[in-house]
Amino acid sequence: MMQKVYSKIESIVGNVITVRAEGVSNGDLAIVTTSQGTSYANVIKLDHDLVSLQIFSGGQGVSTGDQIRFLGVPMRVSYSDNLMGRVFDGTGKPRDKGPSLTENMVDIGGPAVNPAMRIVPRNMIRTGIPMIDVFNTLVESQKLPIFSVSGEPYNQLLARIAMQAEVDLIILGGMGLKYDDFLYFKDTLEASGAMSRTIMFVHTASDPTVECILVPDMALAVAEKFALDGKKVLVLLTDMTNFADSLKEMAITMDQVPSNRGYPGDLYSALASRYEKAVDFEGAGSLTILAVTTMPGDDVTHPVPDNTGYITEGQYYLKGGRIEPFGSLSRLKQQVNKDTRDDHRALMDGMIKLFASYKESVEKKSMGFMMTEWDEKLLKYGALFEEKLMDLSVNIPLEQALDLGWEILAECFEPNETGLKSDLILNRWPKKSVD
Amino acid sequence: MANTSGRVIGVNGNMVSVEFDSAISKNEVGYILLGDVKLKGEVIKINKNVASLQVFEMTEGISVGDSVEFSDEMLSVELGPGLLQQIYDGLQNPLPELASQCGFFLQRGVYLDPIPNLDWEFTPSVKVGDLLRPADTFGTVPEGLFTHEIMLPFSFADVDWKVTSIKEKGTYNVREEIATVEDPKGNKRNLTMVFTWPVKRAIKTYEERLRPDETLVTKIRIIDTFLPVAKGGTYCTPGPFGAGKTVLQHMTSRNADVDIVIIAACGERAGEVVEVLKEFPELTDPKTGRSLMERTIIICNTSSMPVASREASVYTAVTIAEYYRQMGLDILLLADSTSRWAQAMREMSGRLEEIPGEEAFPAYLESRISEFYERAGKVRLKDGRIGSVTIGGTVSPAGGNFEEPVTQATLKVVGAFHGLSRERSDARKYPAIDPLGSWSKYVGIIAANKVEYARSILFRGSEVNQMMKVVGEEGTSIADYVVYQKSELIDTCYLQQNSFDPVDSSIPIERQRHVFDLMFTVLAAKYDLESKKEVRSFFNTLRQKFLDWNNVEFKGERFSQLEGEIKKLYKGKFVQFDHVAEKLM
Structure with a gap:
């Protein structure tokens, strides 16, 4: 493994640095050592020997003389039962007082599921919430956003679903979460006893932007592994609009041409590659995604909810503290509600x-x-x-x-x-x- | 001839810059060697000795200095017997075979033979000494419902090729040599049942292109009667999410009166493709009585699959469509969604640092869209037979706003526009095609002036409805109120159609004509109705009868009975015909 240290940073723009180095692969992970400590970074562009890296902890305080060590592996996350009940940040470092986990590392952002291997969804997920169970049933392997105006109790709803949903495992990915909300999730889940079947990857609003982008990939990579091991996994993400905004910030830093309202042209693909991780593996477990998407200005045509709507299988509208029966739709409900009860x-x-x-x-x-x-x-x-x-x-x-x-x-x-x-x-x- | 090689000098997303030594051509396929994995890419820009390679896979792990092999071939598809019933990705990789080899996930760098290695019953149709031109048939094999013609490859020079040997009738492998030919200069070529053709070049080995003048029946009333599609024509279906674009396309793919349907699921949900995959083998094609899958090919590059092959997928689909057209067949290509294809172009363009046009789409967006739709067409082949490729594309406009560049560019080139409206889908009025804003330039199954008359009622009814919102029912005259009720009658009983009802989900032409005739008579009549209450109750009863009529078997006992009741009902209040309508009858 290559362990050569480079210490000639050519440019620092936002969270992106460029450095002259050889033998580096696209997507590789590196460790940047600065006066404030160390941070991970990953390779996002190669141009001859000029390597662009995004620094997970942000570009603030990085000096041109700082050291960069390439690890020769892409971004990974540990996967084992030891993750249960733990809280991590966007790079996989513990946020609780537990030990850091390095065993059994798996790549994040892995390949897509072959469409020919997918099956027609067939099992409902009971949540105990009548507006979901009766009127817009949640189905295993479904991907559904919760469209909401900021100020609505969407995190309360997610916490309730996390406590009540009949699944084996909950993985909660927080992006740009207010610290209070993070504590709310933690306390609520601990008090209800649901924490023991929960894994949290949390990026709070004060954490570096790049870590926000990693949260869904970390959460989904772990979820996918558990699903392949036969677990019924429910991934709760909040809030995907913050995720999209972080993508926007990175894209602008990289001088990409913006398409709609400053968002990058690949926003749809970026969202789809995450949402499409939802799947029911024949003969194994399943992965279901519920993701809060706040709508700036209650505008469903805003690029984030709009692109999301084209990707997901329906949506829950949270309005006035309730799941609105008209805007809400579970496209998969008819696959399961014929077998529940005749009425x-x-x-x-x-x-x-x-x-x-x-x-x-x-x-x-x-x-x-x-x-x-x-x-x-x-x-x-x-x-x-x-x-x-x-x-x-x-x-x-x-x-x-x-x-x-x-x-x-x-x-x-x-x-x-x-x-x-x-x-x-x-x-x-x-x-x-x-x- | 040794193929050109090169080395990677830069990586930006899925755009890889490659320095090369000798000659390469644009759109040539190159492979990046990553250990023992080869990643496929297409040259989309050449600048001095640097080629920009658009890689069809994820580019993680590629390093500066990795070697690249160029293939000297453009991005192509394999054509031959065995294409039907297949499920391919955008690069014509068979997905079920890939699954049996790699399991749940798509593994990068695995490319399998697109055409299955099967044996076919070959019957030669020429003999030694005969002369052939490209696309001339030299034999046939039976492929399911069709006689698959084995043709001289389209890419051969357009000269007389002399048959120097040909196998007798018998069973041969698809890749086995079955004939040899020789051009006037004495160059010999071996022929199998399979050949390749570059996807981005239209197949033009036909005699002439004809005007699309024959209706392509979809068995959907609002389309066949009001907004028809023609064989060899083009149409687009834009609509916001949740308006039912995909359901409408699935309905069309089941019922369309064509020989072969090709579904290109381009950058959309994988779950929707799964529905087709599981449903189609179970459904019978009413035309042939065989499984619907036997006439279907699926090209599936869903949203989480690599973007570059999404761009290729629509071309792969249209090339296969053109190939079957050469056998005198009618093909319908349904692309869902062309917006995702356009977005793939936008991503590429951004990485090439091209100057962006509107909403960052590349400046060549319009010309690419028209090039694609222009590959549709009804043609007369060299032997006089007629074949057609019809293209129907959905568009997913951002925010449901039709003013955006992809919708606008598409509207310039298509022959029919089926705009879906959120308003109608919210009101559960399916298919949610907006009857007032949509249009078609093709001929339908019913006389145009009668349809025009019905449309005018729809228009006026909508005006009256708008007015009523302001002045209330009280401020509306009885005459206007009747127009409004008539427009509601057409809307509810003719434009809307229940895709889940076994009878109503597909309505053959004969029934459409029959029902429309009576509907027209009802619309054309003036009635003796005193009050709005009476008007409302009269039309409510009529509507109920029409709806019941829609759900019973055509020309059955109940059908005639209900028809009699409708006639009796309208005659009871009939005064005279509107003189404009009377002239049309």
Whole structure:
């Protein structure tokens, strides 16, 4: 292995330095020793003997006389059961007080899955959240973003999913996380006991930009290995907009021509190569991705949510502290909701249609129109729906949520007003209880 | 002749600069030697003795000084029997074979024979001494549903080649020599059933190009009746995410009245391809009664696969389409999505440090898009037979805004525009093609002036609807309200189609004509209706009947019964025909 030390830095621009060196490969890792300590860096461009490296800890304080040692290997991450319950930063260094892990190193950003080896998704992931389980079921191997305006409780939602989801392993990738939020995740998961099945890779807002770009790759590389070993893995990423912004920052530093609003032209490919890691391995485990994407200015046409929407299999819209039933969509739900309970699909459709009518009534009311008897029924229904099913603190299994759905319907409507099929009503309509 | 070699002097993403010693040509294929792995790339720029090689794989691990071998061949595809039913990546690597060799992941630097090494039942159609020109057939093999013609390679010089030997009828391996030919100068060439052709060059070994004047039936009402596609024509389907572009393409690929469908999944979700892979072998082609897969080829370069081969994938697909067209067949190429292809060009262009155009797309974006769509066409072959390649491409405009460069460049060259609208898809009106903004320059299955009349009702209905939002239902005249209801009737019962209903999902021409006739009569009539309430209830009943009618078997008992009920219903209130419409009847 080549261990030659170079100490002639030619240029320092942003987080990128160039150095004259020979025998270096594209993607190789190096260690830069500066007066403030050491940092990893990786090779991002070669031009004759001029090597460009991005320094993970940032270019601040790097001197032209600092030393660079090339390791001759690409960026890697340790993979073993010892990762469970641990917290790392974007380069894989421990963030908790545990020992650093160096055994069984695996490459990050590995090759794509052969499409011919993929299978049609078939298993639902239960989360205990009715707005997900009943109305937009999460499916193993699915990739779904949570579109949200900043200020919405998206991290609370992720933490709740991390605690409740029926999976073997949670891998949480934090990008540009506020330190408070990081502590919130840590404390919540520890308090609930979910931390023992969780691995965290966290980049906080004050950490160097380059580390932010590494977080999804680290998290997904580890997740992929666990999935190949038969585990059902759920990767939670927050927030992909920060990740995209870091990509933008790096691209501009590298003098790349920006395409839309300053983002690099390969934003779509960069996002897709991460999201497409979601997969169900035939005969082994699976990897599912839920990723928060904050929408600057609530604008879904902003390049980050827009490109994401073309890649993912639906989206959850978080609005007013609730998962919005209309914008949200799980494209894979029909693969699984036929096998849950016979009334699942029909009840889902029926309740959403009625909820849409409720919204119309609300609009009519706000415009000062007369409320009919039917409008009043809808208003009652809408309020119950929002309180009992939409509230994020509700935590009940799917079957109980479906039963609750029937109860709400029965409380507000006559059977023939629901538009549901008669045989279902016969079987499922709650018998009038004697008050 | 020794091939040129070179050495790597720079790496920037998947663009590798190579210093070379002797002659190389643009678009030549080169391989970077990385230990025992060879990484394929294409020369896209030459500057003095430095070539820019666009590498089709990830470039991690490449170092300055690594050797490069040039192949002296342009980026090509293999053509021959056995292409049908295959699933290829953008460089024509067979993915299932790759999977059995490498497992779950795509391993870089593994290139397999695109055409499977099978034996075929060959029947010669010429004898020793006969003269052949490029693309002339010298034998046939049966390939599934088709008679696959074995042709003199298109790349041969356009002179008379004399057959000097040819094998008798029998079973031969696809790569076995089956004939030899000789040009007038005495140069001999051996022929097998397989030959190659560079993907970026259109195959033009036909007599003449014809006007696309025959409707390509898709069994989708809104397309066949209102926005038709023609055999040999081009069309595009732009739409925001979630508007149903891919579902619409899958519907088309199942029902289109063509011989072969080629699906180029270019930079989109892998999951969607999987649906086709698992679904198609199970579905029967109504035309032939055989599995749909038998007429399908899939070129699949999904979003997480290397970007450079994404750029190549649409060319690979269109070249295979042109090859089958030479056998007098009708081919439909569906590319999903051309925006991802354009983005691949943008990434390349950025790495070449070219001066960017709008939204950083390269300045040659438009000419590349038109070059691609121009490879569609209906042609008369040298023996008089007709073949066609139809291209339908989806476009994924950023933010769903059709003003962006890829949509605009595409609209300049296509013959039909099926714009999908978020508004319609949100309202679950599928297929979410916007009937007012979309257009087609091709002839449909129904007389143009009748369709125009129906469209005018749609337009006026939409105007009335806009007006009603301001003045309310009270401020709208009964006449206008009737127009609005008529437009809603066409929309709900004709434009919208349930792709999950066994009957409604595919409507043959005969039924479309039959239903449209009655629909036209209903639209053309003036009714004796006193109040808006009466109007609403009249059209509600009509709509319900039409919807029921759509879901029953054509010309069955229930079908005629419902038809009778609709006729009775409209006659009950009928006053007279609108005189404009009456002239068209």
